[in-house]
Amino acid sequence: MNRSTGFGWQALRRGQVTIQDGFWQRWRDLIGETTLAHEFEELRADGHLDAMLLDRRMHRGRALADPWAEAGYWGGSVFWDSDLAKWLEVASARLEQTRDPALEAHVDEIIGLFEQAQRPDGYVNSHILTWRPHHRFKNLRDLHELYCAGHLIEAAVVHSEATGQDRLLQVARRFADHLVARFGREPGQIRGYCGHPEVELALLRLYDATEERQYLDLWRYFINERGQSPNFFEQEAAARLDLRPFRQNHPGSPYAYMQAHEPVRAQTKVVGHAVRAMYLFAAAAWLALEDGDDELLATCERIWQDVTKSKLYITGGIGSASENEGFTRDYDLPNENAYAETCASIGLFLFGHRLLQARLHSQYGDIMELALYNNILSGISLDGRSFFYENPLASHGSHRRVRWPWWCPCCPPNLARLISSLSGFLYSEKGQSIAIHHYVNSEARKDGFTLRVRTGLPYAGNNTIEVQTEAPVETTLFFRIPGWATQHTMTINGAEVTPRVEHGYAMIQRPWASGDRIELNFDLPIRMKFCRFEVEANRGRVALTRGPLVYCLEQVDNGADLDALTLPPDADFAPEERPDLPDGMLGLVGSGFREQVRDDGLYADEPAAAQPTTVRALPYYAWGNREPGEMQVWIRRAVR
Numbered sequence: 001m002n003r004s005t006g007f008g009w010q011a012l013r014r015g016q017v018t019i020q021d022g023f024w025q026r027w028r029d030l031i032g033e034t035t036l037a038h039e040f041e042e043l044r045a046d047g048h049l050d051a052m053l054l055d056r057r058m059h060r061g062r063a064l065a066d067p068w069a070e071a072g073y074w075g076g077s078v079f080w081d082s083d084l085a086k087w088l089e090v091a092s093a094r095l096e097q098t099r100d101p102a103l104e105a106h107v108d109e110i111i112g113l114f115e116q117a118q119r120p121d122g123y124v125n126s127h128i129l130t131w132r133p134h135h136r137f138k139n140l141r142d143l144h145e146l147y148c149a150g151h152l153i154e155a156a157v158v159h160s161e162a163t164g165q166d167r168l169l170q171v172a173r174r175f176a177d178h179l180v181a182r183f184g185r186e187p188g189q190i191r192g193y194c195g196h197p198e199v200e201l202a203l204l205r206l207y208d209a210t211e212e213r214q215y216l217d218l219w220r221y222f223i224n225e226r227g228q229s230p231n232f233f234e235q236e237a238a239a240r241l242d243l244r245p246f247r248q249n250h251p252g253s254p255y256a257y258m259q260a261h262e263p264v265r266a267q268t269k270v271v272g273h274a275v276r277a278m279y280l281f282a283a284a285a286w287l288a289l290e291d292g293d294d295e296l297l298a299t300c301e302r303i304w305q306d307v308t309k310s311k312l313y314i315t316g317g318i319g320s321a322s323e324n325e326g327f328t329r330d331y332d333l334p335n336e337n338a339y340a341e342t343c344a345s346i347g348l349f350l351f352g353h354r355l356l357q358a359r360l361h362s363q364y365g366d367i368m369e370l371a372l373y374n375n376i377l378s379g380i381s382l383d384g385r386s387f388f389y390e391n392p393l394a395s396h397g398s399h400r401r402v403r404w405p406w407w408c409p410c411c412p413p414n415l416a417r418l419i420s421s422l423s424g425f426l427y428s429e430k431g432q433s434i435a436i437h438h439y440v441n442s443e444a445r446k447d448g449f450t451l452r453v454r455t456g457l458p459y460a461g462n463n464t465i466e467v468q469t470e471a472p473v474e475t476t477l478f479f480r481i482p483g484w485a486t487q488h489t490m491t492i493n494g495a496e497v498t499p500r501v502e503h504g505y506a507m508i509q510r511p512w513a514s515g516d517r518i519e520l521n522f523d524l525p526i527r528m529k530f531c532r533f534e535v536e537a538n539r540g541r542v543a544l545t546r547g548p549l550v551y552c553l554e555q556v557d558n559g560a561d562l563d564a565l566t567l568p569p570d571a572d573f574a575p576e577e578r579p580d581l582p583d584g585m586l587g588l589v590g591s592g593f594r595e596q597v598r599d600d601g602l603y604a605d606e607p608a609a610a611q612p613t614t615v616r617a618l619p620y621y622a623w624g625n626r627e628p629g630e631m632q633v634w635i636r637r638a639v640r
């Protein structure tokens with residue numbers, strides 16, 4: 001359904017947009033050809049598929065990697081079902097692109113497992129049904145039942161859109177209908193919500209796909225009920241006689257961890273677990289758009305500003321602390337200890353995308369792009385088979401990619417899910433207008449009007465946009481001018497134009513005919529970035545960026561002791577081809593200094609001597625793919 005929402009723009013959907021080749025199609029192919037198969041084998045080896053048999057003997061988890069195994073108890077995590085569902089979502093998107101009978105067989109196998117596990121009333125959750133069958137919805141705070149339901153629903157919507165089959169959708173709808181019956185403010189219903197927001201995002205997708213208002217109503221209820229007084233999680237814990245302390249150290253309220261310390265609309269600062277916060281506010285922003293709800297939209301905008309002005313890494317990572325996998329105080333952005341979970345940046349990307357539909361402003365696209373090309377893409381190795389869960393901005397060599405993050409593999413299939421569905425995030429429409437947010441080799445179609453985009457990004461700033469239309473049509477095209485582009489030029493059919501730029505979008509209104517061709521070129525200078533003094537870890541340091549990419553130094557290119565390297569303010573860097581790395585990757589090469597190791601003691605009266613040296617940087621997303629060693633994004637600034 002392409003419903004025009006209360007106000008704002010509507011994203012062009014996956015069916016309207018095809019990614020065709022280039023940088024992102026290469027990643028999509030790698031994920032489709034390699035990562036999916038790898039993830040399937042790891043999920044199977046971990047016990048995720050066996051877990052769906054609801055048999056305690058089969059529910060064991062991978063030996064040795066399982067912290068609970070010794071206790072003879074639960075073999076995996078409470079959210080394992082969600083990992084299977086995310087995998088199904090990626091596999092479905094792949095099947096939309098290409099027929100693959102082996103993949104289809106795996107998809108059908110997992111759908112069959114969900115069908116078998118589902119109870120007649122629609123409920124399905126392998127953890128609860130195996131280990132706590134009488135405790136459904138008794139611990140929404142911790143047990144992720146609605147989170148798992150959400151991922152199942154999202155997978156089902158994509159599966160049905162991508163394959164035209166409704167087998168998984170039927171499972172998901174039965175479960176969603178069960179939730180509609182069980183949750184709400186009517187007598188006999190549970191007046192609660194999930195500790196980990198996600199189902200809200202799923203319900204809006206289900207509503208979008210089916211136009212059934214009950215899903216919209218439940219989504220609205222979950223947003224509005226969250227954080228109301230008395231606190232649901234407190235009451236729920238008391239009802240199950242659970243007196244164990246819960247997150248008592250969390251500033252303000254234990255429930256800030258899951259953004260349930262006060263009603264959503266009253267929240268002014270982003271707090272707690274970063275993935276939860278981003279999923280919640282992405283869903284809230286979508287609801288605000290659906291309902292034309294200015295108050296809720298203002299809340300979301302406040303939260304966005306809070307995240308992006310004082311809690312965002314230069315790489316688009318968020319949630320700096322491992323203790324709560326989330327936010328702490330403003331400007332608390334350590335580099336080596338950065339948590340910056342891949343999923344949290346995916347949430348930020350989703351949140352930005354929703355706000356972008358409410359208000360066409362390049363700040364949202366800029367940050368989506370920053371997160372995508374850096375903190376998100378760093379989550380997967382260049383061969384598609386190993387992953388980062390945390391994305392620090394410095395390492396002394398101990399942070400390594402893993403083939404599979406054992407009991408909590410949330411990030412790998414989440415990242416694959418986003419990249420395989422990227423087509424749905426590139427364009428929006430409003431009336432006759434179309435906005436291009438992200439330049440990706442793709443074709444976008446709307447009512448007989450087609451835009452074909454070709455781009456050199458992320459390594460070159462040239463973009464060509466060709467129009468095909470059944471009949472000449474007067475329409476306005478909006479082009480995002482990225483914040484990193486110091487200059488841009490545009491021609492239409494060879495003639496230079498200087499369009500008005502408003503809120504970071506260049507606008508051209510005119511009658512368009514087939515064959516019209518727009519050339520839009522962005523300058524891609526190498527930039528040296530400085531940080532506010534409040535961020536302790538970055539004092540006296542600079543970072544290198546070019547276009548949407550943040551760069552980093554690796555020991556394998558620069559030798560050990562990266563902290564001995566310093567860059568003068570006028571350091572001259574140039575792009576450098578890296579044929580040793582895939583993707584047509586461009587590194588940077590320039591000159592800096594290397595401080596000499598001193599032999600006159602720990603402290604001295606003179607600064608250490610330094611020698612000129614060559615410094616090589618490569619895109620942050622590509623680090624950790626060669627010999628293990630040191631890495632740093634923030635490089636020391638030379639003092640003289």
Ligand code: FUB
Nearest residue numbers: 079196275325343408410
């Ligand atoms: O709790 C489910 C997922 O696991 C979260 O989103 C991640 O932060 C990880 O803890």
Ligand code: ZN
Nearest residue numbers: 341343410411
């Ligand atoms: Zn994750």
